[in-house]
Amino acid sequence: MRHVYFDHNATTPVAPQVLEAVVSCLGQTYGNASSIHYFGQAAKQRLEAARRQLAALIHANATEVVFTAGGTESDNMALLGMARTARPVSGRRHVITTAIEHPAVLAACAQLEREGVAVTRLPVGAAGVIDPGDLRTALRPETALVSVMHANNETGVIQPVEEIARITREAGVPFHADGVQALGKLPVDVKALGVDFYSMSAHKLYAPKGVGALYIRKGVRFSPLLFGGHHERDRRPGTENVPGIVGFGAAAELASQSADDLPQMASFRQKLEQAVLDRIPGTGVNGAGSPRVPNTTNIYFNGIDGEALVIALDLRGFAVSTGSACSSGAVTPSHVLTAMGLPPERARASIRFSLGLSNTAEQVDALAEALEESVAHLRRISVHA
Amino acid sequence: MSGGVDSSTVAALLARQGRSVIGLTMQLWNQRRLPELVPEGGATGRCCSLDDVYDARRVAEQIGIPYYVVNFEEQFEERVVAPFVEEYLAGRTPIPCTLCNNYIKFDRFLEMADAVGAHHIATGHYARVRQRDGRYQLLRAVDPSKDQTYFLFGLTQQQLARTLFPLGEMTKTEVRALARSFDLAVAAKSDSQEICFVPNGDYAGFLSAWLRERGERVPSAAGPIVNSAGRTLGAHAGVHHFTVGQRRGLGIAAGEPLYVIRTDPESQQVVVGGQHELLRSQLAATEVNWISIASPSQPVRAQVKIRNKHAAAAAWIEASAEGRVEVNFDEPQRAITPGQAAVFYQEDLVLGGGWIE
Numbered sequence: 257m258r259h260v261y262f263d264h265n266a267t268t269p270v271a272p273q274v275l276e277a278v279v280s281c282l283g284q285t286y287g288n289a290s291s292i293h294y295f296g297q298a299a300k301q302r303l304e305a306a307r308r309q310l311a312a313l314i315h316a317n318a319t320e321v322v323f324t325a326g327g328t329e330s331d332n333m334a335l336l337g338m339a340r341t342a343r344p345v346s347g348r349r350h351v352i353t354t355a356i357e358h359p360a361v362l363a364a365c366a367q368l369e370r371e372g373v374a375v376t377r378l379p380v381g382a383a384g385v386i387d388p389g390d391l392r393t394a395l396r397p398e399t400a401l402v403s404v405m406h407a408n409n410e411t412g413v414i415q416p417v418e419e420i421a422r423i424t425r426e427a428g429v430p431f432h433a434d435g436v437q438a439l440g441k442l443p444v445d446v447k448a449l450g451v452d453f454y455s456m457s458a459h460k461l462y463a464p465k466g467v468g469a470l471y472i473r474k475g476v477r478f479s480p481l482l483f484g485g486h487h488e489r490d491r492r493p494g495t496e497n498v499p500g501i502v503g504f505g506a507a508a509e510l511a512s513q514s515a516d517d518l519p520q521m522a523s524f525r526q527k528l529e530q531a532v533l534d535r536i537p538g539t540g541v542n543g544a545g546s547p548r549v550p551n552t553t554n555i556y557f558n559g560i561d562g563e564a565l566v567i568a569l570d571l572r573g574f575a576v577s578t579g580s581a582c583s584s585g586a587v588t589p590s591h592v593l594t595a596m597g598l599p600p601e602r603a604r605a606s607i608r609f610s611l612g613l614s615n616t617a618e619q620v621d622a623l624a625e626a627l628e629e630s631v632a633h634l635r636r637i638s639v640h641a
Numbered sequence: 642m643s644g645g646v647d648s649s650t651v652a653a654l655l656a657r658q659g660r661s662v663i664g665l666t667m668q669l670w671n672q673r674r675l676p677e678l679v680p681e682g683g684a685t686g687r688c689c690s691l692d693d694v695y696d697a698r699r700v701a702e703q704i705g706i707p708y709y710v711v712n713f714e715e716q717f718e719e720r721v722v723a724p725f726v727e728e729y730l731a732g733r734t735p736i737p738c739t740l741c742n743n744y745i746k747f748d749r750f751l752e753m754a755d756a757v758g759a760h761h762i763a764t765g766h767y768a769r770v771r772q773r774d775g776r777y778q779l780l781r782a783v784d785p786s787k788d789q790t791y792f793l794f795g796l797t798q799q800q801l802a803r804t805l806f807p808l809g810e811m812t813k814t815e816v817r818a819l820a821r822s823f824d825l826a827v828a829a830k831s832d833s834q835e836i837c838f839v840p841n842g843d844y845a846g847f848l849s850a851w852l853r854e855r856g857e858r859v860p861s862a863a864g865p866i867v868n869s870a871g872r873t874l875g876a877h878a879g880v881h882h883f884t885v886g887q888r889r890g891l892g893i894a895a896g897e898p899l900y901v902i903r904t905d906p907e908s909q910q911v912v913v914g915g916q917h918e919l920l921r922s923q924l925a926a927t928e929v930n931w932i933s934i935a936s937p938s939q940p941v942r943a944q945v946k947i948r949n950k951h952a953a954a955a956a957w958i959e960a961s962a963e964g965r966v967e968v969n970f971d972e973p974q975r976a977i978t979p980g981q982a983a984v985f986y987q988e989d990l991v992l993g994g995g996w997i998e
Contacts (some may be wrong), residue, residue, distance in 0.1 A: 564756035567709050571663070571757055637755040 257573045260619045264460075265409050265437060265552055265610035266577055270503065271462035277506040278464060281499040289496050290485065299498045306505025313508040314435075314454065315445040316471050322488045323501050326468040327436040327457030331360040333470050333481050333492070334432040334453040335403060339368050341479040342400035350374045352394050353403045354386050354415075355595035360455075361403055361434055362591075373400070384413035384543040384596045391423055399429045406438035406454075410579045410592040410608055411543035412552025414442070421450030430476055436460055436468075440511040441518065441549035452476045458500065462613070463507035467500035514613055521611050522550035524620050528609060529553050531624035536631050542593055542606055551611040554579075556598070557631050559638060560605045568630040574623050577608045642666050642700065642708070644693030646820050646827050647765025649700040651807050653823040655763055656704045663757055664701040664708040666694055667750060669717040669741070670838040675850040678840045696827050703825065713749050720744035722838065726848055729881040730860060732906040733980025736792065736949075737836055743795040751803060761803050768793055769809035769989075770801050777801035778933035779991040784812040791949045794984045794994030795930050845882045864909030866891060869902065869918060877911050880904040886919055886976030900976075920973035926983045926995030929966050934992055936960070943985040943992055945970065947977050953986050966995060 261269070270278070281302060287295030289303045304318065311318040324330045335351065342348035353365050355377045365375045376394045378386045386404065395402075402424045407414050417433050424431040432453035438444060440461045446454050451473070458467035472478055472491065484493030532539050538558035557565065562578040569576055579590040589603035598606070609623070642648045642664045656662045672690055694710060701708030721740045728735035746764065754762045767782035767789045777798055782788040787808075796804070808816055820828035839847045849859045862879035875893045877883065882890065887901045891913060899913045924947070931937070937960070944953035945968050956970040968983055977997060984994035 561756065563711060564753060567711070567753075567757050570709075571707060633758070634756055637752065 259573045259575060260615075260623065261575045262609045262611060262615065262619075262623060263575045263577050264612035265412075265608065267459045267465065268462045268612055269614070270464055271507060271510055271613075273510060274463050274503045274506045278499045278503040281502045285498065285502075289498055290487065299496075302502050302505075303496055303498050306501045306508075309505035310456070310469055310508040313444065313512055314439070314456075314471060315447050317474060319489070320446075320471055320474050322470045322472055322491045323496060323504070324468040324470055324492055325466055325497070327358075327434070327455055327460070328360040328468075330436075330455035330457070330468045330470040331358065331403075331432075331434055332364045334455060335361065335364040335368065335401065337479050337481055338401040338430060338432070338453070339371075339373050340481075341477050348398045348400035350376070350396050350399045351401050351403065352376045352378065352391065352399060354378045354380060354405070356380050356384065356408055356410075356592045357403065357405050358409055358434060358436065361405070365403075374398075378404075380595050382597050383546040384408060384411050384592070385546050386415060386420075388416060388419050388423055391420060395423070395427045395429060399427070401430050401432060403432040403434065405434040405436075406444075406449075407435075407441065407549045407552075408543075408592060409437045410552075410590055411546075411554045411596075412437070412441075412548035412610075413543040414438070414547040414549065417449050417451065424452075425450060437552075438549060440507075440514075441551055443515065446471050446473070458504035458507060461504070461507045461511055463503040464500050467497055467504045469504065517613055518550050521613070521615075524611055524615060524617060525550060525553050525609075527617065528611075528620050528624060529555070531621070532627060535624065535628050539631075542596065542598065552608065553610075554593070554606055554608050556602050556606040557627075558602070558605060560631060560634050561638075562604050562607055564634060565607055565630060568634065569623075569626060572626045572630065574626050577610075578606070579608055642697040643765070643833070644696035644700075644827065644830075645765065645833055646817060646825070646830050647767075647808055649697070649765075649825050649827045650816050650820045650823065651763050651765050651805075652700060652706065653704045653825060654807055654819065655805075656706055657823070662704075662706045662763075663759060664697065664706050665750070665753060665757075666697045666708075666710045667745065668694075668710050668712045668714060669721075669745065671714055675847070675854060678843065678846055678850050680841065696830070700825055700827060704823075711750075711753050713745055716749050717741070717745055717838075722851070726851055728980050729844065729848055730862075730906065731980075732880050732904040734884040734978045735980045736982055737838075738792045739795055739982060742792055747796055747800045747804065751800065754803070761805050763805035763807060765808055766793065766806050767808050767813075768806045770804060770806060776933060776935075780809070780933075781986070781989045781991065782806075782809045787813050790986075790991045791946055791982065791984050791994075794932055794982060794991060796932060797930075801932070845879070848881055862906065862909050864911065866893060866911045866913055869912060869914050874899075874913065880906050880909060880911060883911050885978040916975075919976045921977045922970050922973045924968045924977045924983060925961070925998045926966050926968060927964060927998055929960075929964050929993060929995035931993035933990055941985070941992065943987055946982075946984045946986065947974060947997065948981050953984075958985055958992075964995075 285298050285302050287299035289299040307318045307321050311321050369375050378390050380386050404415050404420050406417055421431050430452040433451045434455045436457045439456050454471035456469045459465040480491050482493050487493050529541055540556055542554040566578055589600045593603035652664055721737050725735050725737045767787040769780040771778050781790050852859050865873045866875040866877050867873050883901045883904050885901055897915050900919055902912045902914045902918050904911050940957050940959040943958055945956045946953045954970050956968050958966050958968050961967050979997050981997050982994050983997050985992040
């Protein structure tokens with residue numbers, strides 16, 4: 257059976273050019289980037305070239321990019337690091353985030369709460385977008401950080417990051433945006449967005465897993481989470497994962513070229529949504545009316561158990577997801593969809609489709625057909641249940 | 642696929658036979674819940690642990706079948722765990738495994754089988770199914786020490802029709818040998834406990850922790866321990882700590898060994914007495930399911946099991962009302978316990994069963 261991948265928000269395949277860069281680095285540029293000698297210098301050069309490539313993609317200075325081990329670390333670094341920086345200096349013990357963040361942000365906030373930091377979680381409306389007015393109201397003199405994701409991993413809905421940044425700047429509060437699901441799917445200009453921190457992950461961008469980055473705006477005070485060597489300008493110690501970072505750099509360069517392919521991706525997404533809405537009754541797109549990244553759609557199929565549909569589609573060769581990937585297969589209804597006001601049974605009946613650069617129109621047609629059959633089958637048997 | 646040797650062997654066996662097999666593990670209980678119950682060094686015999694899922698996934702990979710974890714925690718909570726707690730608080734001794742079979746393993750799981758287009762479900766239970774006289778009949782497993790039909794009396798014809806029990810014809814020793822011949826890493830894994838979600842068998846501790854988690858107070862059920870003449874012999878911390886026939890944990894020094902004869906949640910009394918007071922010749926059972934035969938209009942001669950490890954005893958079974966029967970044993974039986982099942986056999990054939998009142 258042929259397997260087709262529609263789960264690019266979970267992770268992406270490594271692009272051939274990226275693979276080539278990583279392999280050449282693994283085989284040849286194996287030095288420790290901190291070493292003085294020829295080998296170390298070669299590694300350092302590739303490390304810094306990658307930093308410039310990623311900085312160019314997000315319109316940052318290379319010195320503002322800190323490489324990490326992934327999006328989760330970047331989010332934790334911004335949240336825990338900022339809370340740690342702010343507290344002893346000014347007694348700031350309050351963080352504002354949203355109800356729809358990735359667990360890497362929400363669980364870090366829960367940890368801050370256990371450490372005595374107050375956390376405000378802004379609600380979203382049915383559209384999946386926060387109301388900037390709510391943010392204004394939630395700000396307190398002791399607010400240490402505002403953390404709002406750029407694009408949501410489950411729905412693709414984009415938050416008004418520029419507007420949030422204007423509010424936080426006025427209030428003098430640092431602003432972290434989790435950009436893991438936006439990078440490569442939207443033009444990202446950290447200066448124009450006005451963010452102080454921006455989390456990124458390589459494996460959502462056709463580069464390997466285990467590499468991420470955190471943009472830290474020049475001039476922002478920041479405490480590291482880990483202690484060791486002087487790597488990454490004392491912000492993130494540990495011998496750099498040079499091959500992974502080189503892959504991230506190559507992927508960043510590719511992303512600026514492949515921006516031209518995004519309209520086509522959006523048209524495939526449109527084609528999929530249209531086919532589902534036309535051919536399968538009792539369906540709808542969650543967050544449809546909001547600005548969204550072009551590759552993601554989250555669709556509910558009334559009366560269907562989403563988990564069963566994911567398995568049924570997998571057995572037909574189509575990889576999709578019920579939301580964020582979870583290793584143990586646990587399913588409480590999606591916190592994102594629940595926050596958007598979906599009743600639990602509709603949240604459980606929702607499926608995320610996330611397209612990638614290699615998906616074709618034929619694959620989208622085949623997926624729509626498989627969906628039509630699988631949903632009809634599942635609805636037929638649930639009548640007997 | 643629980644990750645144990647039985648279901649792993651079933652999966653491997655069916656795959657070897659060339660059947661199209663899909664492996665599913667039911668996630669029934671979140672192991673992160675009620676951490677206070679887990680002693681240092683970990684609990685034994687728990688279901689749905691990450692290790693078990695790992696083992697099941699390994700087996701699926703080894704035999705080359707698709708494998709998924711499906712989450713039934715919510716149904717398990719509603720249909721198995723909550724009734725389990727309720728029953729204990731009502732002074733009965735419940736069997737969650739039967740509820741799990743009736744409502745999860747052979748119901749919700751069968752729906753999932755439908756969803757993935759499977760015609761049958763196969764499990765590692767030790768039992769047999771045959772077709773006879775236009776019905777599907779449930780029979781005891783060939784290995785009497787492993788027979789699980791006591792927990793399966795609630796299944797329906799539709800459920801039996803779609804169920805395969807490949808281990809019913811084998812002994813446990815043969816199953817382990819087969820697992821070794823398939824080179825399964827779980828071949829030597831030890832057997833699981835009966836109540837999989839209660840760590841270390843501490844069900845009273847589980848009850849308290851579960852109620853606390855729901856923000857409910859553990860009912861203060863402390864009361865007197867009395868003998869059948871009504872004389873107070875001591876005190877206890879709650880009727881749910883006791884089950885009929887129990888001898889240990891009474892804290893009473895007496896000339897003859899004392900046993901729990903019955904518990905009464907109303908008066909919060911635990912009634913104790915000598916061995917002979919545990920004997921009864923009669924019981925009433927409700928929610929009776931005649932699994933292998935049509936509902937009988939005449940009294941039926943059968944061997945009746947009143948708990949899993951009970952040697953079935955000869956009795957007459959007579960319907961007293963819709964879904965109710967009275968069971969009259971030839972010889973008095975020890976510790977007939979409300980909440981347990983009475984399961985009716987004719988030799989290997991499981992006629993049916995019900996819940997002891």
